[in-house]
Amino acid sequence: MLALEGISFSYPGLPVLEDVSLSVRRGEVVSILGPSGCGKSTLLSVAAGLDAPPRGRVFLDGRDCTGKPGGVSYMQQEDLLLPWRRVGGNIALPLTLGGMSRAQAHQAVEELLPAFGLEGFARAYPFQLSGGMRQRAALMRSYMASSRLMLLDEPFARLDALTRASLHQWFLDLVHRLGTSLLIVTHDIDEALYLSDRIIVLSARPARVVREMDVPDREGRSLHGLTKPDFTRRKQQLLDALGQD
Numbered sequence: 001m002l003a004l005e006g007i008s009f010s011y012p013g014l015p016v017l018e019d020v021s022l023s024v025r026r027g028e029v030v031s032i033l034g035p036s037g038c039g040k041s042t043l044l045s046v047a048a049g050l051d052a053p054p055r056g057r058v059f060l061d062g063r064d065c066t067g068k069p070g071g072v073s074y075m076q077q078e079d080l081l082l083p084w085r086r087v088g089g090n091i092a093l094p095l096t097l098g099g100m101s102r103a104q105a106h107q108a109v110e111e112l113l114p115a116f117g118l119e120g121f122a123r124a125y126p127f128q129l130s131g132g133m134r135q136r137a138a139l140m141r142s143y144m145a146s147s148r149l150m151l152l153d154e155p156f157a158r159l160d161a162l163t164r165a166s167l168h169q170w171f172l173d174l175v176h177r178l179g180t181s182l183l184i185v186t187h188d189i190d191e192a193l194y195l196s197d198r199i200i201v202l203s204a205r206p207a208r209v210v211r212e213m214d215v216p217d218r219e220g221r222s223l224h225g226l227t228k229p230d231f232t233r234r235k236q237q238l239l240d241a242l243g244q245d
């Protein structure tokens with residue numbers, strides 16, 4: 001569905017990505033792990049078409065989308081809800097900006113609110129929601145922008161550990177039901193192992209792909225699995241790849 005081929009990218013005087021190739025298949029959840037500042041967010045921005053790399057191409061369903069935004073949804077690290085808009089209005093925003101009537105957009109939002117655990121909260125303001133609910137609303141807004149492929153930059157990083165764990169479980173189930181493809185940037189190895197079908201490890205800047213790991217059986221996962229030997233072995237391998245053993 002998404003293919004990045006041989007992407008290199010620099011900011012003035014700062015090489016950030018070096019010949020990075022990766023793909024996300026239909027319905028697949030792929031996580032990107034890498035040291036702080038290595039270029040993970042830049043890679044998502046290139047994948048979203050917001051930055052055009054001087055070398056390499058981005059393909060979406062086989063079409064060259066390099067430097068062309070709009071084909072996927074992209075939730076950035078600080079992607080907050082607009083505080084002056086109700087939750088329903090925030091979530092409907094990508095639809096109304098795309099030209100849908102307000103009535104139709106709100107109808108579409110109403111229908112999906114239960115799946116995102118937000119039933120009955122369309123008329124609330126963001127400050128009235130818990131942190132976990134706000135994050136679910138932000139995820140739902142991204143889903144409205146593109147239900148096929150979502151690029152998520154550290155989607156759970158701002159949450160406390162307990163909220164994050166419960167959101168992980170919910171998210172795994174939701175992704176399974178909706179069949180969305182996802183490319184997720186995270187710095188949390190447990191999160192990557194818990195949520196993904198495949199994990200891509202990047203080196204320090206300029207980022208190269210240093211390891212790709214398949215993680216089988218996403219659908220049968222539970223939080224108890226996080227202590228199993230299989231999980232611990234993979235975690236050690238990822239730590240080795242990140243050079244943090």
Ligand SMILES: Nc1ncnc2c1ncn2[C@@H]1O[C@H](COP(=O)(O)OP(=O)(O)OP(=O)(O)O)[C@@H](O)[C@H]1O
Pocket residue numbers: 011012014016034035036037038039040041042043187205
């Ligand atoms: N617009 C920009 N102009 C110049 N340099 C930038 C810009 N955006 C990011 N950088 C630099 O590029 C490098 C990669 O940044 P990026 O945000 O992609 O890394 P990251 O791996 O997502 O970081 P983190 O783990 O801290 O979120 C960093 O050194 C950053 O300071």
